[in-house]
Amino acid sequence: MAMHTDHKRSDELPDVRVDNQEEVKMKKTVFLGALTIAGLAAGAAAAGTLDDVKARGTLNCGVTTGLVGFAAPDSNGEWNGFDVSVCRAVAAAALGDPTAVEFVPTTGKTRFTALASGEIDMLARNTTWTFSRDVDLKFEFVGINYYDGQGFMVPRDLGVSSAKELDGATVCIQTGTTTELNLADFFRANNISYEPVPIETNAEAQQQYLAGACDVYTTDASGLAATRATFENPGDHVLLPEIISKEPLGPLVRHGDNEWADIVRWTLNALITAEELGVTSTNIAELAAGTNNPEINRLLGTEGTLGEMLGLDAEWSKRAIMSGGNYGEIFAKHIGESTPIGLARGLNAQWTDGGLLYSPPFR
Amino acid sequence: MTTLTDPPQGSFKVSMLLNDTRYRSYTFQFIALILLIAAFAYLGSNLAYNLAEAGLNISYGFLGEPAGYDINQRLIEYTSQSSHWDATIVGVLNTLLVAFLACVTATILGVIAGVLRLSNNWLISKLMSIYVEAFRNVPVLIWIIIIFTVITAVLPGARAYLGEDPDVDLTLGMFAFTNRGIYIPAPVLGSGGMAVVVILLASIMAMFAYRSYAKKLLFNTGRLLPMAWPSVAILILPAVIAFYVLGQPITLDTPDPLANRFNLRGGIQIGAPLIALWFALAIYTGAFIAENVRAGIQAVSKGQTEAAASLGLRPNRVMNLVVLPQALRVIIPPLISQYLNITKNSSLAIAVGYADITATLGGITLNQTGRAIESVLLLMLFYLVISLSISTVMNLYNRAVSLKER
Numbered sequence: 001m002a003m004h005t006d007h008k009r010s011d012e013l014p015d016v017r018v019d020n021q022e023e024v025k026m027k028k029t030v031f032l033g034a035l036t037i038a039g040l041a042a043g044a045a046a047a048g049t050l051d052d053v054k055a056r057g058t059l060n061c062g063v064t065t066g067l068v069g070f071a072a073p074d075s076n077g078e079w080n081g082f083d084v085s086v087c088r089a090v091a092a093a094a095l096g097d098p099t100a101v102e103f104v105p106t107t108g109k110t111r112f113t114a115l116a117s118g119e120i121d122m123l124a125r126n127t128t129w130t131f132s133r134d135v136d137l138k139f140e141f142v143g144i145n146y147y148d149g150q151g152f153m154v155p156r157d158l159g160v161s162s163a164k165e166l167d168g169a170t171v172c173i174q175t176g177t178t179t180e181l182n183l184a185d186f187f188r189a190n191n192i193s194y195e196p197v198p199i200e201t202n203a204e205a206q207q208q209y210l211a212g213a214c215d216v217y218t219t220d221a222s223g224l225a226a227t228r229a230t231f232e233n234p235g236d237h238v239l240l241p242e243i244i245s246k247e248p249l250g251p252l253v254r255h256g257d258n259e260w261a262d263i264v265r266w267t268l269n270a271l272i273t274a275e276e277l278g279v280t281s282t283n284i285a286e287l288a289a290g291t292n293n294p295e296i297n298r299l300l301g302t303e304g305t306l307g308e309m310l311g312l313d314a315e316w317s318k319r320a321i322m323s324g325g326n327y328g329e330i331f332a333k334h335i336g337e338s339t340p341i342g343l344a345r346g347l348n349a350q351w352t353d354g355g356l357l358y359s360p361p362f363r
Numbered sequence: 364m365t366t367l368t369d370p371p372q373g374s375f376k377v378s379m380l381l382n383d384t385r386y387r388s389y390t391f392q393f394i395a396l397i398l399l400i401a402a403f404a405y406l407g408s409n410l411a412y413n414l415a416e417a418g419l420n421i422s423y424g425f426l427g428e429p430a431g432y433d434i435n436q437r438l439i440e441y442t443s444q445s446s447h448w449d450a451t452i453v454g455v456l457n458t459l460l461v462a463f464l465a466c467v468t469a470t471i472l473g474v475i476a477g478v479l480r481l482s483n484n485w486l487i488s489k490l491m492s493i494y495v496e497a498f499r500n501v502p503v504l505i506w507i508i509i510i511f512t513v514i515t516a517v518l519p520g521a522r523a524y525l526g527e528d529p530d531v532d533l534t535l536g537m538f539a540f541t542n543r544g545i546y547i548p549a550p551v552l553g554s555g556g557m558a559v560v561v562i563l564l565a566s567i568m569a570m571f572a573y574r575s576y577a578k579k580l581l582f583n584t585g586r587l588l589p590m591a592w593p594s595v596a597i598l599i600l601p602a603v604i605a606f607y608v609l610g611q612p613i614t615l616d617t618p619d620p621l622a623n624r625f626n627l628r629g630g631i632q633i634g635a636p637l638i639a640l641w642f643a644l645a646i647y648t649g650a651f652i653a654e655n656v657r658a659g660i661q662a663v664s665k666g667q668t669e670a671a672a673s674l675g676l677r678p679n680r681v682m683n684l685v686v687l688p689q690a691l692r693v694i695i696p697p698l699i700s701q702y703l704n705i706t707k708n709s710s711l712a713i714a715v716g717y718a719d720i721t722a723t724l725g726g727i728t729l730n731q732t733g734r735a736i737e738s739v740l741l742l743m744l745f746y747l748v749i750s751l752s753i754s755t756v757m758n759l760y761n762r763a764v765s766l767k768e769r
Contacts, residue, residue, distance in 0.1 A: 176730035184443035212520035
């Protein structure tokens, strides 16, 4: 409307002729900033994430605001953890430098906006792969790096031994997560009541739970174990036996840039396959010289052109595996049984060991 | 526009649009308007384009779908199977609840502190100065968190009240102060209970009628009727008599420490987030209102006070009958904006997990459905409507008390 009016008027107003079409194009860059309020403007510019990352020289990776074992800065301010290792592996594969990662802490609420708006290139933050997130929110889950389920933690002195005994309890829950919906479903299905206390971050939940403002803390069982490990007296708190949901956690990227999604997906698969094939950070240098196992050779780039197909060099997966070890090494180092978090492999063992980890073949 | 196409003089030339001061401002305003419209049209089309590019659309269909989450503080019936729209309404009512409570409390605090700050008593006026300066110069978010943390840390846990032999007994057998909130008894209306409530409401109106009659009589004839004891009598006696005549139809539902192993059951629970938000908003905004009140009082000419005193009025009557009525005219306009501030600041509820509209519609619903633009637009609309309504009501009141110039 406005532009039409202006065109009609422009012959009457010779001194102030403005071609609005031109004007609009010129102002495009100015307005782009304003438009990211909706967090969607940059979604259109999704294609070419790899080029963006290479041009920038760093990978922007969304992680939690701090969950020990999964993603938390250590005393030197270095981010460490299970999810962080995935970011580092991708950075090593794409940029050749596992430290070229800018970690962006996100809450359960801000993570999707951050990814959709292009503020981060990938999200590795205990995020459950669900239908609506994949389809409706337009994200691409590239795989599963942790098979989890929602559990409950209660103080031992409450004497509760089953989640079904929690009728009337006050429950701390991180808002904006799938756990919030599972919790409502679980209590409704068992016809018992509860009082939700919505919490923004894990640290806040921990504080509320320890102060007794809630009787129960519920989140993914791995998160509960990680949180409990940081308590002064972890033994005073028990995890209830019920696991009330499936929570397949994995890294995700924006919909629509399949090349970038492939890089993240196959970096994760490389870590998993490396464990399956017995490639570790200690023997990789030796194996990379060439072996008589063609699968290992293809994985490490001494045979075939898999790296080239991804738009990377031949050694991409070697660097990814060297950045923190294979999947098993990463698991053992950050959240395994020898760490304070003490998680068993369980479902997260290789398929050959009775677990669910099963990477598609490298060929 | 009309000036451009329909000039008052026949000898209008296009160059006059720039050279003639009568038209120049219109020309520039017109250009600015076009640019503004173009800018908004561009933003809108860019949004639509990018949404389409991402395969998304604008739709409010999600409001009818089940919300799937529970809300701890609700004024209307709500379960996790209610729709997102119901969750939105729960949020709106919670926003209005905390805004109303905080506005009333802030006004009371503000008027008291504002009057006392002008006190001749050095200690009192200095104490009030400290209150005003301390509270209005610290962000309200900090106050909300401080109060919430104090409640959680200082008050006993709910479990201390539970069981046959609790660590802490109910205060007066009916009140409990836990770190999850305060439990108070809830009135339960039996048969005839409604009649008592109606009688009480009627007595309140009767009391105001009596007071205005007494005031009128005083102004017209100079006869002074007793005020205090008849007011109290009219207010209380009929309701008390009705209560006993109808056989005590109203009972109290007190919090029960035995019903549940985790929490007190029964009574009314005022959650810790509501308390923290309410008091933080009240004391913070109260400090601003105190300054408005002080300014209003100081705006009343000293001659008024002196004239009233020379007529023999005592100091509190000078304040109530002469100074405050005139000061109100100065106080009310800034008071409106303080009320609007309270309403808008109540969106900080999210810091303590109070389920206001920002937390339900703008928080959980937005997150679970991913409908960011729709939710935020709706959220803006709600705040706009609430704020404009408050503003309208207060402006009507302002018109009623403002100086009538004849």
